[in-house]
Structure formats: C-alpha cells, structure tokens
Amino acid sequence: MARPLDARLLDACVEGCAATHQLLLETVDAMSPKAFAEPSRLPGWTRGTIVGHLALNAQSHVELLAAAARGESARQYGGGPEVRSAAIAEASLWAPEKAVKELRKAIYSLEGAWAGSTYDTWQGTGTASSGSVISMHELPFLRWRECVLHLTDLDVGIEYDQWPSHYVRLELDRQKMAWAASHAMGLTQLPQAAMKLDEKHRLAWLLQRAEVDGLPRGLGL
Numbered sequence: 770m771a772r773p774l775d776a777r778l779l780d781a782c783v784e785g786c787a788a789t790h791q792l793l794l795e796t797v798d799a800m801s802p803k804a805f806a807e808p809s810r811l812p813g814w815t816r817g818t819i820v821g822h823l824a825l826n827a828q829s830h831v832e833l834l835a836a837a838a839r840g841e842s843a844r845q846y847g848g849g850p851e852v853r854s855a856a857i858a859e860a861s862l863w864a865p866e867k868a869v870k871e872l873r874k875a876i877y878s879l880e881g882a883w884a885g886s887t888y889d890t891w892q893g894t895g896t897a898s899s900g901s902v903i904s905m906h907e908l909p910f911l912r913w914r915e916c917v918l919h920l921t922d923l924d925v926g927i928e929y930d931q932w933p934s935h936y937v938r939l940e941l942d943r944q945k946m947a948w949a950a951s952h953a954m955g956l957t958q959l960p961q962a963a964m965k966l967d968e969k970h971r972l973a974w975l976l977q978r979a980e981v982d983g984l985p986r987g988l989g990l
Contacts, residue, residue, distance in 0.1 A: 774891055774906045778939075783883050785935055786913035790876045793823065793916050796925060797872060802865040810922045814861070819919050820868045821860025825853075826915055827875035829898075830908050834882045837893025837905045844896040853898060883909065910939065921978055929973035937972050944975045960984060 797820055805817035814822075829845045836843035846853035863871065891906040903911070917936055920927045948959055962983050963971050973979035977986055 774888075774904070779891065779906045779909060781935060782909035782913055782939075785933055786909050786916065787880060789913060789916045789920070789933065789936075790880070792927075793920055794869075794873060794876065796920060796923065796927065797869050800865070800925065804925075805865040805868060808924075810924045814922075816923050816925075817863065817865065817868055818857060818861035819923055820872055821863055822857050823915060823919055824868070824872040824875040825856055825860055827872075827879040827912065830912055831875070831878050831882045833895040833908065834886055834890060834905055837895065838886065838890045840893070842894050842896065842902075845898045850898065879912070914940065918976065918978065929969050929978055932969055932972070934968075937968050940976075941968060941972050944972065948975070 800816065805820065806815055808814075809816045809819050811819065825846075832847075833843050833845055846856070860868070860871075886905070891904070893905045894902050895905065897903045897911075913936055917932050921929060921932075945959065959971075962981065963974060966974065966981065970979060970981075974981050974984060980986070
C-alpha cells in the first residue's frame with residue numbers, strides 16, 4: 770500500500786539523499802580507472818557495475834516523476850526485468866570517464882526533477898522494478914537507500930557505521946515491519962541478539978551487509 774504524503778519527511782529525505790549524492794560523486798571521482806573493473810562486494814558485480822546501476826536508477830526515477838507530472842503511472846525500467854538487467858550489463862562496460870559523467874548527469878537531472886515536482890506530482894504513483902505500486906514521494910527515500918547501501922558495496926572504505934543516522938532510523942522502522950510481516954505469529958519481534966546490537970549494526974544485519982554470530986541472515990532487500 771502506498772504511504773500518505775508527509776511533506777516534512779519528503780524534505781528530510783531529499784536533503785539526506787542530496788548529501789549522500791555528493792559523497793557518492795566524491796567517492797567515484799577519487800577511484801582510479803583500474804578500480805572500476807575490480808570486484809565489488811556484490812557477487813558478480815564490479816565497482817563499475819554499481820556506478821552504472823546508480824546512474825540508471827537515478828534516470829529511472831526522473832522518468833517516473835515525468836510520467837506522474839503528466840498524470841500518468843509509469844513502470845520503472847519500462848521494458849521489465851530483462852531490459853533492466855541488459856542495461857546494467859551494458860553500463861558495467863562503460864569506460865570509467867563515461868561512468869562518472871553519466872552518474873553525475875543522472876544525479877543532477879534527478880535533483881532537478883525533485884525541485885520541479887509539484888504537490889500533485891508527488892501524490893502520483895508508479896510501479897517499482899519489484900512490481901509494487903509506489904507513491905512518487907517515496908522515491909527520495911528509496912534513492913537514498915540505493916546510494917547509502919551501494920557506497921558500502923563499492924568496498925572503498927565506507928562501512929555501515931558511517932551510514933547517516935536519520936536514514937538508519939527510517940530504514941529500521943521499515944525493516945522491522947518487513948520482519949514482522951514475513952514471520953509467523955509469535956515470531957514477529959526481532960531476535961534478542963539483534964536488539965542488543967547498535968542501530969547501524971542491526972540494520973546492516975537486516976539488510977545482509979553484516980553477519981552476526983548466532984543470527985540467521987537478515988531479510989535483505
């Protein structure tokens with residue numbers, strides 16, 4: 770179910786994601802050309818694959834917002850999962866200079882789309898790549914999530930203990946609900962061992978960015 774519009778939350782997510790965008794650009798600017806072809810922490814993905822994916826993801830959000838501004842409900846990565854996968858595979862082969870250029874262009878296009886969106890646009894809906902219906906005002910949080918997690922996945926020294934605290938609090942609320950929904954009655958609370966972790970470590974476990982002795986793998990995304 771789409772969430773109702775909370776303008777203050779929307780503004781906070783736009784602000785938080787914009788800051789993470791700048792960290793992302795600083796990070797890829799500092800990467801050597803050789804680093805783009807090296808493995809990331811995601812199986813089968815190089816660092817260049819992640820950079821290409823983040824550029825394409827930003828562009829997909831621009832297209833969702835543009836459709837909503839026209840009063841339409843679009844599908845993210847319009848051609849479906851196969852088209853999305855093919856586009857990411859192609860982007861993973863971009864030369865480092867092109868990858869950084871495309872990422873920067875997509876980020877600035879997205880931030881411009883945020884700035885130009887009206888109340889009616891933010892109230893619009895679209896279909897995420899997962900197939901779920903989402904409200905346009907959820908996009909800044911979802912984009913923030915992509916950038917925060919993939920900065921860690923790049924394996925360039927940005928760990929979960931550096932994740933923005935506001936993002937962590939918002940994501941924990943979502944992940945606790947997802948945990949409850951995916952477990953049988955009586956098992957809907959997070960394990961006690963997880964609750965003893967600090968918030969960032971707990972979230973990293975839930976999102977499968979950290980393993981914890983005595984706990985099963987988290988839900989992931």
